[in-house]
Amino acid sequence: MHLIPLTDAPAFQALRRHYDDASDWHMRDLFSHQPERFSRMSLDAAGLFLDYSKNRLDDTTLSLLMELARERHVEEHRDAMFAGEKINTTEGRSVLHTALRAPRDRKLVVNGQEVMQEVHAVLDHVGEFAERVRSGKWLGRSSRPITDIVNIGIGGSDLGPEMVCRALRSRAKQGLNLHFVANVDGHDLDAVLAKLDPDTTLFVVASKTFTTRETMLNAQSARDWFLQTGNEAELAKHFVAVSTNAKAVAEFGIDTENMFPFWDWVGGRYSVWSAIGLPVALAIGIDGFREFLAGAHEMDRHFRTAPLERNMPVILGMLGVWYRNFFQCGSLSIAPYHQDLAQFPAYLQQLDMESNGKQVSMIGNPVDIATGPLVWGDVGTNGQHAYFQLLHLGTDMVPVDFIAALKPTHVLPVHHAVLLANCFAQSEALMRGKDAAEVRAELASQGITDDELAALLPHKVFPGNRPSNTILMDQLTPPTLGALIALYEHKVFVQGVVWGINSFDQWGVELGKVLAKNIEPEINGSLRPEAHDSSTNGLIARAKAALGK
Numbered sequence: 001m002h003l004i005p006l007t008d009a010p011a012f013q014a015l016r017r018h019y020d021d022a023s024d025w026h027m028r029d030l031f032s033h034q035p036e037r038f039s040r041m042s043l044d045a046a047g048l049f050l051d052y053s054k055n056r057l058d059d060t061t062l063s064l065l066m067e068l069a070r071e072r073h074v075e076e077h078r079d080a081m082f083a084g085e086k087i088n089t090t091e092g093r094s095v096l097h098t099a100l101r102a103p104r105d106r107k108l109v110v111n112g113q114e115v116m117q118e119v120h121a122v123l124d125h126v127g128e129f130a131e132r133v134r135s136g137k138w139l140g141r142s143s144r145p146i147t148d149i150v151n152i153g154i155g156g157s158d159l160g161p162e163m164v165c166r167a168l169r170s171r172a173k174q175g176l177n178l179h180f181v182a183n184v185d186g187h188d189l190d191a192v193l194a195k196l197d198p199d200t201t202l203f204v205v206a207s208k209t210f211t212t213r214e215t216m217l218n219a220q221s222a223r224d225w226f227l228q229t230g231n232e233a234e235l236a237k238h239f240v241a242v243s244t245n246a247k248a249v250a251e252f253g254i255d256t257e258n259m260f261p262f263w264d265w266v267g268g269r270y271s272v273w274s275a276i277g278l279p280v281a282l283a284i285g286i287d288g289f290r291e292f293l294a295g296a297h298e299m300d301r302h303f304r305t306a307p308l309e310r311n312m313p314v315i316l317g318m319l320g321v322w323y324r325n326f327f328q329c330g331s332l333s334i335a336p337y338h339q340d341l342a343q344f345p346a347y348l349q350q351l352d353m354e355s356n357g358k359q360v361s362m363i364g365n366p367v368d369i370a371t372g373p374l375v376w377g378d379v380g381t382n383g384q385h386a387y388f389q390l391l392h393l394g395t396d397m398v399p400v401d402f403i404a405a406l407k408p409t410h411v412l413p414v415h416h417a418v419l420l421a422n423c424f425a426q427s428e429a430l431m432r433g434k435d436a437a438e439v440r441a442e443l444a445s446q447g448i449t450d451d452e453l454a455a456l457l458p459h460k461v462f463p464g465n466r467p468s469n470t471i472l473m474d475q476l477t478p479p480t481l482g483a484l485i486a487l488y489e490h491k492v493f494v495q496g497v498v499w500g501i502n503s504f505d506q507w508g509v510e511l512g513k514v515l516a517k518n519i520e521p522e523i524n525g526s527l528r529p530e531a532h533d534s535s536t537n538g539l540i541a542r543a544k545a546a547l548g549k
């Protein structure tokens with residue numbers, strides 16, 4: 001499928017003309033002219049409800065956006081992904097995280113090999129192992145059950161399992177404590193190890209490549225810590241690995257019997273569905289993990305079969321294109337109104353920014369248009385008391401995705417109505433704002449002087465017309481969380497297709513890795529500093545002096 005530059009696409013040009021009008025509309029007027037706007041611009045899929053009515057668009061905008069999706073062959077690219085075609089062209093790989101959540105009886109051949117049996121064999125192995133640990137049958141070196149699991153991994157080998165374990169903590173087995181160590185900063189591992197007893201601790205070394213410097217150093221230090229009080233023969237009871245690299249796992253000293261494999265067609269940021277999700281299975285049990293996979297599969301089914309106009313990931317993706325390429329919005333804020341989703345913005349940051357932070361097209365030409373936005377955010381209501389000021393009154397327009405569960409999993413009923421009221425109030429405030437007449441009437445009723453009123457008025461006017469989506473679920477459960485993650489995966493995919501980029505490589509992380517490898521021995525003093533620029537040389541010199549090297 002050879003794509004013409006996006007800006008040459010007829011639907012893109014039609015959208016440009018349409019934008020000239022649409023950019024002047026105020027959502028307050030759109031709502032008053034279209035009383036049924038909420039029911040027209042909302043939909044249910046896979047246990048999620050999306051309200052996208054608080055966006056700066058009308059029916060024409062939507063149909064032009066869908067026309068653009070068709071012109072960019074979103075459906076054909078989607079089908080190619082699900083069929084296992086090598087759509088990750090720069091790495092020559094298929095992109096099949098969706099296979100990890102497909103049912104056992106599905107047939108899928110990749111590189112001439114049937115993969116579904118293997119996928120389910122690993123899942124069964126994950127399940128058996130998780131149940132042995134959870135039931136206390138897996139014993140450590142002193143014949144005591146495991147009480148603490150430490151996942152050592154970074155990026156996709158950390159963010160997914162950590163975010164999901166946090167999100168589903170209300171379902172987690174009590175007495176089995178999960179810890180996540182990602183950072184090469186020794187403060188991270190040190191603080192975790194200080195709390196642990198090696199006799200009852202299990203380390204999960206999670207790395208697709210098993211070469212990532214941070215993970216390998218943390219794993220080595222954890223191994224050294226363990227060996228201070230034990231011997232190599234006992235390692236097998238306390239170290240397991242999740243990786244695609246059996247050779248490196250064996251070289252590290254982990255019994256490959258205790259290695260949970262996955263495959264090169266699973267990208268790191270898409271790997272929580274694979275054995276990388278082992279901590280999730282340990283926390284909530286294999287049945288819960290299977291429900292999580294089933295929720296994602298339900299979203300896959302929706303994405304594959306729903307017409308574009310009623311397709312949740314496509315709608316979210318195309319709205320993102322509308323704001324990024326026409327309104328020039330450079331960022332997207334994620335506002336989960338659920339404390340257990342506290343790490344969801346950070347998770348989406350990797351998913352979206354590592355996928356769509358690209359400046360050349362699939363065929364290596366510079367793109368002619370802005371691609372992925374900055375993705376950031378924090379839980380509500382906390383964000384309201386921190387950065388929402390800028391969302392309401394700053395000079396940039398920042399679209400917001402609000403995410404909430406209608407029912408809590410806690411037992412403090414008063415809190416939930418307050419939480420939801422705040423969530424809905426924020427999207428209302430962003431949309432309608434508060435005009436000068438409303439502010440004037442309010443100030444006048446407070447009996448202040450005309451001069452005081454005139455001075456305050458401009459500060460208290462909210463322009464509104466700031467877009468948001470609201471995603472609701474009944475409750476945050478394994479299936480709804482699975483569907484939510486899959487929704488964003490497919491949204492990012494749709495945008496990557498429209499922009500004509502490869503959403504599945506990540507060359508942007510390589511240069512820093514290579515340079516750090518050069519600088520490390522220079523800081524340690526074993527190598528003479530290379531001729532860097534004066535800034536880098538100066539920083540290295542200061543570090544050497546401080547560390548006495």
Ligand code: F6P
Nearest residue numbers: 155156157207208209212268509
């Ligand atoms: O450096 C980026 C990255 O490659 C991510 O894409 C990946 O999730 C992370 O590093 C960890 O990689 P690995 O699982 O191979 O240790």
